[in-house]
Amino acid sequence: MPVHPTAIIHPKAKLHGDVEVGPYAIIGEHVEIGEGTCIGPHAVIEGHTRIGRDNHISQFACIGGPPQDKKYTGEPTSVEVGDRNTIREYVTINRGTTQDAGVTRVGDDNWVMAYVHFAHDCQIGSNTIFANACQIAGHVRVGDWAILGATTLVHQFVQIGAHSFTAMGTFLQQDLPPYVMSAGNTAQPYGINSEGLKRRGFSSEAIAALRRAYRTLYRSGLPLEEAKRELEAMSVEFPEVGMLAEFLNRATRGIIR
Numbered sequence: 057m058p059v060h061p062t063a064i065i066h067p068k069a070k071l072h073g074d075v076e077v078g079p080y081a082i083i084g085e086h087v088e089i090g091e092g093t094c095i096g097p098h099a100v101i102e103g104h105t106r107i108g109r110d111n112h113i114s115q116f117a118c119i120g121g122p123p124q125d126k127k128y129t130g131e132p133t134s135v136e137v138g139d140r141n142t143i144r145e146y147v148t149i150n151r152g153t154t155q156d157a158g159v160t161r162v163g164d165d166n167w168v169m170a171y172v173h174f175a176h177d178c179q180i181g182s183n184t185i186f187a188n189a190c191q192i193a194g195h196v197r198v199g200d201w202a203i204l205g206a207t208t209l210v211h212q213f214v215q216i217g218a219h220s221f222t223a224m225g226t227f228l229q230q231d232l233p234p235y236v237m238s239a240g241n242t243a244q245p246y247g248i249n250s251e252g253l254k255r256r257g258f259s260s261e262a263i264a265a266l267r268r269a270y271r272t273l274y275r276s277g278l279p280l281e282e283a284k285r286e287l288e289a290m291s292v293e294f295p296e297v298g299m300l301a302e303f304l305n306r307a308t309r310g311i312i313r
Contacts, residue, residue, distance in 0.1 A: 103151045104134035111141045119149045123176030128153055138164035145170040152177045156195055199234060217303050221249045231307040234300050235266050243312045245274050265294040
């Protein structure tokens with residue numbers, strides 16, 4: 057049977073006919089779950105939560121719980137999870153708050169390992185990897201293809217750029233630009249994620265341009281505003297550098313540097 061007889065599913069929950077629900081899982085009233093998704097034993101999915109198709113949600117995961125924010129007073133905020141995500145054991149994803157977008161979002165094709173926490177109003181892109189026990193505070197934005205090493209800690213409101221990388225045990229209290237590798241407590245930059253870019257089909261010319269951009273930003277001694285202008289000039293020829301320049305213009309907590 058797709059739904060185990062010990063599972064508790066609210067009669068108003070909307071589940072596609074082939075959704076699998078394991079023993080003792082609990083599905084709340086305002087939950088919607090798409091085709092091909094599998095919910096493991098003892099998982100809890102509550103609140104106004106919409107989950108797409110072909111996701112695998114492991115045992116004891118908790119999705120849609122109230123935010124850990126003292127200002128929250130029960131408003132009908134939500135969680136949205138896309139398609140083809142793997143969400144492993146004991147992952148927690150809290151719903152949003154009215155102080156922000158009101159929704160915590162997770163994109164498509166993400167790999168979220170055990171004990172990861174996404175706090176309220178996080179906006180997670182697609183094709184990301186979060187290794188075990190990453191802890192992502194409220195209002196954080198994570199770009200596509202970012203990889204966070206085990207036990208990475210991320211401060212509230214930090215932005216993490218696309219294709220970036222953190223080593224195990226990294227603490228990010230400022231924004232991490234696209235393509236940049238980081239490590240340490242607090243995080244320091246350690247070059248461009250060139251190996252990841254090669255695997256994703258970036259040309260050797262684009263990677264070389266990003267290395268030059270990194271040196272301009274981190275090794276030239278230029279003030280940040282002057283380094284930004286240099287990157288904007290480079291982006292005319294290399295649009296990949298343009299994404300880095302755009303990120304710097306919208307950084308709100310300063311960048312690791």
